[in-house]
Amino acid sequence: MVGYAVIGDWGTSNLRLFRIEDGQIVARRDGPGIGAVGQAAEAALADTVAPWLADGVPQSITLCGMVGARDGWVEAPYADCPADADAWRAAAVRFDWRGAPTAIMAGLACTGTDGIPDVMRGEEAQIFGACALDPALAQGRRLIVLPGTHSKWALVEDGRVLAFRTVPTGEMFALLRERSTLGPKDAVGDAVEEAAGFAEGLARAGDGAVLAGLFAARAMRLRAGRSADWALGYLSGLLIGGEIMEARALLQADDGVTLIGDARLADRYARALAAQGVVSRRLDGDACALAGLGYVGEMA
Amino acid sequence: MVGYAVIGDWGTSNLRLFRIEDGQIVARRDGPGIGAVGQAAEAALADTVAPWLADGVPQSITLCGMVGARDGWVEAPYADCPADADAWRAAAVRFDWRGAPTAIMAGLACTGTDGIPDVMRGEEAQIFGACALDPALAQGRRLIVLPGTHSKWALVEDGRVLAFRTVPTGEMFALLRERSTLGPKDAVGDAVEEAAGFAEGLARAGDGAVLAGLFAARAMRLRAGRSADWALGYLSGLLIGGEIMEARALLQADDGVTLIGDARLADRYARALAAQGVVSRRLDGDACALAGLGYVGEMA
Known part of the structure; x- marks a missing residue:
């Protein structure tokens, strides 16, 4: 039997497990999000790793994400900012599960300079990982951004997370697109139109008029001949541009921004930042x- | 038979008709919104006024609102801003309906100084009506605000509407409350908590961080012991405060603001403006x- 370790990210929507042998990823298994399994979290984990457990007890199991939330499997605390990777790792909850040393990693909590508290669970692994992968990122005052449903903007100084802010831009865009009277229901996926709308949304966000710019997604169609795809791009640009304006005013770093995430969304943010x-x-x-x-x- | 006229507002959600005799409102009848009746608009109107038609043909019928939209009953144009009450009245569509001289009032359209077009249908009757009721409002450069699902901010100079801007604050609040992960589902209607949240939302909006302030509705519950009612008030204050900041920057008037609308919502805006x-x-x-x-x- 070959010894192996299990590491993974168990978020609200997905469980993603990686099997490591001799320092290499040799297998991956996906399972249900912690939000879907409720009280049956342990059984869901057991189901997902069952084929690996047949090979023997893992040397370790390390999980980050909403698995450690109050409604998760085993509640892990939040490490308070400022926090470096060592402080974060020390805050993990550790126990034996089926004979394997198991760690549920902590989240991070902070209080902004404006007194607003914030929390994250899962993204901190990516932030500390980025600093480990790129030592230059762990020097000076850096801004690391994880775009998404709830974008996270983290201010990192010499490898310590000083503070961060969640901006629910992706959720707002989905609500506008799917549930509002402003989101076009007849978009056909015209990338040129979408890009033109995105650029105009960015420009409007630059005027500091995000709320007062929303209705233009409809009015520009009615009065200026814009298309549904243009309107979708416009709403995206307006929200992302507004997010960037506001977050940069809150969290001031030395230089540029490091984006962590999937290529398509990161490219969109890169254009908005530019x-x-x-x-x-x-x-x-x-x-x-x-x-x-x-x-x-x-990487496998 | 006593002669009578019919005036009314036929919006997306409601038809409200008033019967005028000798310059007095003597009766009111409500019917379905234009959004609900589709191609059957004429029949819905006939049904609603039927008891009055039994008394004879009206001297006139005058309707404003979405009844004049493309998807309404009879399409009326938009009067282009700057527009005064005379120009608006001249743009109405007039025809005979069942022997009665009938007018579907025009909407208003404008293009903002930032190049963004905007439209309204129905609110312009209230704006011109306000100027008629209060001649002081028709002198100088005034800001008239109609809070609501789609708030309208109108800049009026010497009784002419120069420009206006729609801000979909009420719609955003409803989406956040009912459809988002940020809106509390367990509010119990505690007015003191709600008011405290509202005040804090106003303060955050003043920092210019509306998008970056949204997540605090959740984080303040999780980390600072705030209640569901507090969070609802906070979201309301953040959005209304943000709306006011942005709209006032776009439309600059001589002095204060005139609010037109129901007492509860107008009071909320009055506090936010203060x-x-x-x-x-x-x-x-x-x-x-x-x-x-x-x-x-x-008034009846």
Whole structure:
């Protein structure tokens, strides 16, 4: 029998497990999100890892994400910011599960300079992983952004997370697109129109009029001949541009921004940042998450 | 038989008709919104006024609102801003219906100084009515605000509407409350908590961080012991405060703001305006709408 470790990210929507042998990812298994399993979290984990358990007890199991929330499997605390990777790792909840040393990683909590508290669970693994993958990122005052349903903007100084802010831009866009009177229901996927709308949304966000710019998604169709795809792009640009304006005012870093996430969304943010004169670079989300959970080998 | 006229507002959600005899409102009848009746608009109108038609043909029928939209009953144009009450009235569509001279009032259209077009249908009757009810409002450069699902901010100079802007604040609040992960589902209607949240939302909006302030509705519950009612009030204050910040930057008037609408919502806006140092006064929405449609008698 070959010894192996299990690391993974168990978020609200997905369980993603990686099997590590000799420092290499050798297998991956996906399971249900923690939000879907409720009280049956342990059984869901057991089901998902069952084929691996047949090979013997893992050397370790390390999980990050909403698995550690109050409604998750085993509640892990929040490490308070400022927090470095060591402080975060020390805050994990550790126990034996079916004979394997198991760690549920902590989340992070902070209080902004404006007194507003914030929390994250899962993204901190990517942030600390990014600093591990790129030592230059762990020097000076850096801004790391994880775009998404709830975008996270983290201010990192010399590898410590000083503070962060959640901006629910992706959720707002989905609500506008699917549930509002402003989101077009007849978009056909015209990328040129979408890009033109995105650019105009970015420009409007630059005027500081995000709420007062929303209705234009409808009025520009009615009065200026714009298309449904244009309107979708416009709403996206307006929200992302507004997010960037506001978050940069809250969290001021030395230079550009490091984006962590999937290529399509990161590219969108890179364009929006460039429109505000900010240089950005991108790191792969999976690579950062695995590095944060201690995996330093090649990506599978 | 006593002669009578019919005036009314036929919006997306409601048909509200008033019967005028000798300059007095003597009866009111409600019917379905234009959004609900589709191709059957004429029949819905006939059904609603049927008891009055039994008394004879009206001297006139005057309707404003979405009844004149493309998907309404009879399409009326938009009068282009700047527009005064005379120009607006001249743009109405007039025809005979069942022997009665009938007018479907025009909407208003404008293009903002930032190039963004906007439209309204129905609110213009209240705006011109307000200027008729209060001649002081028709002098100088005034800001008239109609809070609601789609708030309208109109800049009026010497009785002419120069420009206006729609801000979909009420729709955004409803989406956040009912459809988002941020809106509390367990509010119990505690007015003190709600008011405290509202005040904090106003303060955050003043920081210019509306998008970056949204997640606090959840984080403050999780980390600072705030209640569901507090969170609802906070979201309301954040959005209304943000609306006011943005709209005032777009449309600059001589002095305070005139609010037209129902007392509860207008009071909320008055508090939000006061938090930004702006004096406001309130006019009744029905009185303004009727005055805009030519009714100058006492309210029923």
